[in-house]
Amino acid sequence: MPNLDQLSAFIAAAETGSFSAAARRLKKAQSAVSNAIINLEIESGVDLFDRSSRSPTLTDQGEALLKSAYAVQSSHHDFVAKARALNLGEESELCIAIEQNISPQPVVELLIEFEQTFPFIELELLDPGINDVAALIRSGRAHIGLMLEQEEYPQGIKFKGIGHSRRMPVCSRNHPLAQLKQVSHSDLRQYRQLVMKSLDPEDTSHNRQVISPKLWYAESPFVIAELLSAGLGWAALHEAVVAEQLEKGILVVLSRTYQQDANLQGIDVVWTEQKALGKGGQWLLERLFKLKLG
Amino acid sequence: MPNLDQLSAFIAAAETGSFSAAARRLKKAQSAVSNAIINLEIESGVDLFDRSSRSPTLTDQGEALLKSAYAVQSSHHDFVAKARALNLGEESELCIAIEQNISPQPVVELLIEFEQTFPFIELELLDPGINDVAALIRSGRAHIGLMLEQEEYPQGIKFKGIGHSRRMPVCSRNHPLAQLKQVSHSDLRQYRQLVMKSLDPEDTSHNRQVISPKLWYAESPFVIAELLSAGLGWAALHEAVVAEQLEKGILVVLSRTYQQDANLQGIDVVWTEQKALGKGGQWLLERLFKLKLG
DNA sequence: ATCAACTTATCTAAATATCAGATAGATACT
DNA sequence: AGTATCTATCTGATATTTAGATAAGTTGAT
Numbered sequence A, B: 001m002p003n004l005d006q007l008s009a010f011i012a013a014a015e016t017g018s019f020s021a022a023a024r025r026l027k028k029a030q031s032a033v034s035n036a037i038i039n040l041e042i043e044s045g046v047d048l049f050d051r052s053s054r055s056p057t058l059t060d061q062g063e064a065l066l067k068s069a070y071a072v073q074s075s076h077h078d079f080v081a082k083a084r085a086l087n088l089g090e091e092s093e094l095c096i097a098i099e100q101n102i103s104p105q106p107v108v109e110l111l112i113e114f115e116q117t118f119p120f121i122e123l124e125l126l127d128p129g130i131n132d133v134a135a136l137i138r139s140g141r142a143h144i145g146l147m148l149e150q151e152e153y154p155q156g157i158k159f160k161g162i163g164h165s166r167r168m169p170v171c172s173r174n175h176p177l178a179q180l181k182q183v184s185h186s187d188l189r190q191y192r193q194l195v196m197k198s199l200d201p202e203d204t205s206h207n208r209q210v211i212s213p214k215l216w217y218a219e220s221p222f223v224i225a226e227l228l229s230a231g232l233g234w235a236a237l238h239e240a241v242v243a244e245q246l247e248k249g250i251l252v253v254l255s256r257t258y259q260q261d262a263n264l265q266g267i268d269v270v271w272t273e274q275k276a277l278g279k280g281g282q283w284l285l286e287r288l289f290k291l292k293l294g
Numbered sequence C: 001a002t003c004a005a006c007t008t009a010t011c012t013a014a015a016t017a018t019c020a021g022a023t024a025g026a027t028a029c030t
Numbered sequence D: 001a002g003t004a005t006c007t008a009t010c011t012g013a014t015a016t017t018t019a020g021a022t023a024a025g026t027t028g029a030t
Helices: A004-016 A019-026 A030-044 A060-087 A105-117 A133-139 A185-189 A205-209 A221-229 A239-248 A279-290 B004-016 B019-026 B030-044 B060-087 B105-117 B133-139 B185-189 B205-209 B221-229 B239-248 B279-290
Strands: A093-098 A122-126 A144-148 A157-172 A193-196 A215-218 A234-238 A251-253 A264-272 B093-098 B122-126 B144-148 B157-172 B193-196 B215-218 B234-238 B251-253 B264-272
Touching (some): A004 A019, A004 A030, A004 A060, A060 B030, A093 A279, A105 A279, A133 A144, A133 A157, A133 A264, A157 A221, A193 A205, A193 A221, A221 A234, A221 A239, A221 A251, A234 A239, A239 A251, A264 A279, B004 B019, B004 B030, B004 B060, B093 B133, B105 B122, B133 B157, B157 B221, B157 B239, B157 B279, B193 B205, B221 B234, B221 B239, B239 B251
Parallel strands (some): A093 A122, A193 A215, A193 A234, B093 B122, B193 B215, B193 B234
Antiparallel strands (some): A157 A234, A157 A251, B144 B264, B157 B234, B157 B251, B157 B264
């Protein structure tokens, strides 16, 4: 039953220690504050102030309720602030998809700042497998994505390169390939190759990676890394995926006799202009453009 | 500017999917709900509902603001509930002092239930050294205490025994005393004794514990246990304090040739009736009476 | 003790906000 | 077409809130 004006009067009076001062702060008549607090006391059934002296002082119970009053007031401020943010063009939610092959760390650093700047935007993070980011953007499920570059994108998708990721053939340190000083294509062909494959059945980009005729597929590079760690086959994986296992010595990089320079793959920011981005999305996009990855 | 009635109307309409149904739930006229929501939309500057079809549906922005509206409403409910609790005789805060020699664990189990039963009472826990609980109760700093029994308590303090704690002479496993099969008083007198002493300079109860002429004092039994672990002297400590270090073998109990039965010391609940306890304090007191410690 | 300067409580009348009821127009379903 | 249900809007009645004036109390200085 107590309303927000009564709570504001209560808070102002508690902070200033005077009903009159509270009235001046709130730009209301003294009688308005006095009435508000008396009514609040009647409705809540609690004596909030001890008026025996000149300046009213909070009772113990008043002190306790003051904390709850602050809680109401601050959540109300949040409501108003969120409405204002929406009015100024902030979206209410933003979904970002970062392909698993790409290290999220530089983006996470941006997001720390994002959280401060746009406290009311709800953020969702997706980490799809290879080449699935574009589909998420296109369907509207995600608003901004980071993915390994493709030769062509679905219509309506915009993209911009922001760096590179190194891809390298790796296997378990116990794998026969790991015992060779240098491996050639014909060496690789003798063992099972694990290839990343998109969820999208139309996507055929994985075919360009095929070297060995003995193939298994997985959507997630992390699943592949696990298989490799268990000693199964070899795969071309990105540094972000295998950095930790290389560090620990579980996986090793194969030295190649061939195409030493084809191992750099571009990283693109992708988004769509069909659904216009809000203030938060624009801010994030601009920051992503300034990144230099790899 | 938006008020609580408008937020209630917003929430009810969002939940029922209809302004009319919301009005029925809130027992108001349909026009009241319609006005409330329209005014809320004007004041916040956000279109909350899409009215193009028969039943209004939340816009994305409305969905976002609904969450904030819930936050305001629930904190307001908390305010009202807290006021009601205070009215029904709950204190706003309760301070419990548990002497360090006593294991807090049985009380902690009670407090789990307390937190559910009295969610609005702020609880403070103190863990004073030996014999300082009574002073905290007497000064009003704490409302309920658990302490090792004393022969007499300050005036105005009420107490009730709820169990016992075992006190035993302990020292480091590397200490010379630990090498003896059995220790006598004259053995103990040869080494430094560490004694718990109250903060209160008037308190002389530590004198009754003195055996050795080589004395050091500490307020906290845990500090004494640390000194013992480092190999310094011996002390009579309670099981709650040294259980862990006995388990690990850092400290050992000395086998005595004397008074095998004087090692049980009573545990009292103490409180005062000068300041009447509220509902929460009464509840806790009754539960403490039912405990059987030791 | 007296006074000045400040408090809070209370009263009144006016301004304001809120509400229920009636009505009209729109939508969905039979 | 007909029925039921919905929302927006208008209107007058009701309730609440407000400012201003006033009374009475407190504080601290003179």
